Amino acid sequence: MDWLNKYPERFVRECAELDKLSREVDWLTISWAILPDSLALEVQIDMVVHGRVYEARMGYPAIFPNAPLYIRPRDPSERWSNHQFGTGGSLCLQWRADNWHPEITGADIIRSAYELLHTENTPVEPGVVPSVHALTEGQSSRNIYFRSIVTKDALSIIEKLEPQSKVELKLNSLFGEGGQVDFITSFKAADDSTYVVNDIPVGITGFSSLFNIDGKGWLLKSDAFDSVDEISSVEDLLRVIAEAGLDNSDIAVINETTQKYEKRTIVLYGNKTGQVNQFAIVSYSESPLKQFKVILPPPADEMRLPPDHQNLTGLKVGIVGLGSMGSKIAISLARSGIRKFVIVDDDFLKLENLVRHDLSWAEVGLHKVDAIKRALNLISPNLEIEALNHRVAGQEPPIKAANALQTLSQCDLLIDATANPEVFLHIAAIAHAHKIPMCWGEVYAGGYGGLIARARPDIDPNPIAVRDSFYTYLSELPPAPFKQAHGYDVQADAETPAIAYDSNVSLIAMSLTSLIIDTLLQVKPSEYPVPVYLIGMKKEWIFTQPFDTRPIAIQGEGWKDVAEPSSDASLAAVKLLLDKLSESSSAKPDSNS
Structure with missing residues (x-):
């Protein structure tokens, strides 16, 4: 309620705008509430859209009106829209953190939410609300635990492999609070040829202060992997590999003792598009297939240092x-x-x-x-x-x-x-x-x-x-x-x-x-x-x-050149050395005496 104490006139305006909106439309019911744990001010909203009641909450941040309002489901398990930050998350509306203006009111936000839900949830032919902004790669990766770094040298080795092939690969995995990051470090082909990835620091591949675990798996290369449908289970992965005409018999291996999958990393590489998909089969989860976010090297012409x-x-x-x-x-x-x-x-x-x-x-x-x-x-x-x-x-x-x-x-x-x-x-x-x-x-x-x-x-x-x-x-x-x-x-x-x-x-x-x-x-x-x-x-x-x-500005003596010795001096020094060595040899006692 900090903002109410600081801007009481704004609170009066918010109430007036919300009351006016609720009188003008027949799809809205509102009530004010104070959250007991944080004492934050909130508006309980019921919106009727195409016959369905959307029970929402609109929150006022402590620094309002200098930060945007938010609307999200009162039930945290609900997802209403493609323009929503995850299940139970806030709706992404016309006014957001990237274009917020302090003059925007709660009534404006509710109208925007209604228009979004009304368009997307039309019963006969749902409409599409185009996105007007894009997330950065970092934002879209926040909740992805498994990540993989493919370096330029690794990608170069993969590109040179036979078009329809399966090779053994080795990886190093680093573990931190933010997730697991894998690095492909070498490949071993069917003829036992080994290809080592040379552009990874030895601090990653060798002993270091980092928690580093070696791993192994397979890289499979095929035109069939240029466009891969969603793979959500081990069975899906085995099917996709089989349909590509490649051997999948040693992809998902059950340990005889534990009766659980042995850990394997599987990389699928599309020949034409260069698309890379990476998965891990693990033993510790009820969902044993984990998909990685693959981070490819930058384009060859992208330079960060002067030439x-x-x-x-x-x-x-x-x-x-x-x-x-x-x-x-x-x-x-x-x-x-x-x-x-x-x-x-x-x-x-x-x-x-x-x-x-x-x-x-x-x-x-x-x-x-x-x-x-x-x-x-x-x-x-x-x-x-x-x-x-x-x-x-x-x-x-x-x-x-x-x-x-x-x-x-x-x-x-x-x-x-x-x-x-x-x-x-x-x-x-x-x-x-x-x-x-x-x-x-x-x-x-x-x-x-x-x-x-x-x-x-x-x-x-x-x-x-x-x-x-x-x-x-x-x-x-x-x-x-x-x-x-x-x-x-x-x-x-x-x-x-x-x-x-x-x-x-x-x-x-x-x-x-x-x-x-x-x-x-x-x-x-x-x-x-x-x-x-x-x-x-x-x-x-x-x-x-x-x-x-x-x-x-500095003045002073320059750099002295070391004079090259004359040939006579060099010869004299060598002769003296030989004489000294001869004297030393003569002075040694006879070992047989």
């Missing part, structure tokens, strides 16, 4: 530091097309990390490299990830430290996401020695701003020169109100943790990701004409407003 993202797939990116900044960058790069990663971190995910980290409670207690690897493998297929549980510039065995840096030296771009000066020096040295582009960034504690930076071989100064030039620039500015956010080397009990919102870190991380992609693609001319950008998130320090961006 040049394909150039990223062959490049390898090294990310050192998988905290709040590094985790967001890694996930975004995988979505952008990067398929090869080297990820480096020594820490595990703690509860206090969750305020800004891209991972969740499901990964707390796991080392970040393992958890990020798992997260990446749930985003994209065919990833190559080298996960190094290692602390750059930390106390590690020398061989392990050397191997980690050697692995990073084989990347096409290096990212320092630690905000740790010692780590920066190590990564910068590798980048400089091997002429690898390097990007880095940090968020200033307090979340008022941050920076993104890069150094490209033979285009920008070398990484250390970029950093030193930037510090020179800072020395000429007023002192910053806050220091940089702590790097990953700061112990939790040593200093007060850095304060910043996840949105602050996300803004800098995504800005840095854009800079990384520009660098990897070698965009010409680059969208980022200078190596360093200070990005403000509020009016503070040198920033005059949110999103105030300060490009910083």
